Amino acid sequence: MNRVLIAEQNPSALTKGALPFVDAYYDIRHNYNNTVASFSISGYSGSLPQTIQNMPEEQIGAVYGEGDGSFALVSYASEKEASTISIPGGLSSSVFIARDKSFVYAANDTTHVVSVIDVANSKSYTLNLPNVYAVSVNPGGSIALLFVRNATQAASASTAGGTSEANFAVYSVVHLTTTQSQEAINNPNWTYTSGSVSNTAQDCEPQNLPVYCIFPVSTGANATFDNPVKALFSSDGSTVTVLNCGKECGGTTSSITTIPLTSSELNTGVTGGEGIALTATATTAIPGGVTNGLYSGNTLYLAGQEEQSDGLFAGNLTVFDTTTSSITGTYSISDGTHNRMVLGDEDTLWIGSSGCIAGERYKQVEAGSSAAYGCLTMFNTSTNAVTLDSYKGDATGIAPVTGLDKVYTAEGGQVYIYNTADMSERNNANVTVSGTAADVAYMDASSDADNTIY
Secondary structure, three states, X not given: OOEEEEEEEEEEOOEEXXXXXXXXXXXXXXXXXXXXXXXXXXXXXXXXXXXXXXXXXXXXXXXXXXXOOOEEEEEOOOOEEEEEOOOOOOOOOEEEEOOOOOEEEEEEOOOOEEEEEEOOOOEEEEEEOOOEEEEEEOOOOOOEEEEEOOOEEOOOOOOHHHOOOOOOOEXXXXXXXXXXXXXXXXXXXXXXXEOOEEEEOOEEEOOOOOXXXXXXXXXXXXXXXXXXXXXXXXXXXXXXXXXXXXXXXXOOOOEEEXXXXXXXXXXXXXOOOEEOXXXXXXXXXXXXXXXXEEEEOOEEEEEEEEEOOOXXXXXXXXXXXXXXXXXXXXXXXXXXXXXXXXXXXXXXXEEXXXXXXXXXXXXXXXXXXXXXXXXXXXXXXXXXXXXXXXXOOOEEEEEEEOOOOEEEEEEOOEEEEEEOOOOOEOOOOOOOOOOEEXXXXXXXXXXXXXXXXX
């Protein structure tokens, strides 16, 4: 019961995808006495599995295949594919399922549509949003935020009172009540009004009797968005923190923006998306850069890159105290786009990036430096010590095997194992794959927090 699932692309000439899993206690692909040579999820037929949304508390994993747009739910209990969910709108650039498996939200950056799948009622909807490319969903599926590529949003931007404002960077998917659906018939830009609160939709679908709308997220006088890429949700469900990539993504300033979730901003009496009149209230600059983040109690760990004098970018980890809204430390980490962050044993935080050899560290190595420049970083949250891996390629997956003081990773298309004590490598000869390892997930983790995607 220490299984690590691997998203393997092109395992053979006959198939484009497989989901093998290995024994992470002994670090082997076969059973202990070698009577069974290998194990894999039976029935899986997706093409080029790319990501695993790991939900061990629910005993499932949601696997997205970038080759065919498949979204498969894998049963950890039966070790087979449980079901597949069809996502309209073409290949998705970002997709998530709620923990109760009731709703799936996906963004498509090619066709510029947002997909909402009501799993329980076997219905799906597509809404139009130009340049949408990412979606963030809270675990309960009640808040689904959408992000527009290369977008900024000034302070005091809203559609309140019928004001026309085109430059929005963040939107919210909202499930309408029956009464609201009637009011929005044949009006894709329907305006929601409740007391002094109003907000005008970007799109409502289906237009003859809308079920879902996309509403812009307003900004208050002290809040802005600058190339937002992701949202984090506080454990008590009261706050959303939007990560603004800033200069690393072609903007001006990296920062975090806070959106409080209050009853007046939510659509009551519905399941699924509720954020009908969200307003961001405050933005705090993060000089080290922000492309990813992770909550740990009252501490927010933020990974990103800062532009250097030569025009290249250098990776940084910023430690932010949410109780005082202040930065308590900044540490140099791997360069590149930081897409993976997860906590492991022995007070360690693991950060994975892509494109790390395009940054400042590799330039210094080319000039004769002996500094490490790999795409994987281990940060000790107690001592603030930073350890970088040797370069193996993009770090696309991280799975802490909690309780066993080890971490599995997918780097450069292969599976590696590290000790959390010092980031030393363990023998991975019996867990490597023949194809390309794109992601890894600890199937028997104690919490959904053991996840490389959220």
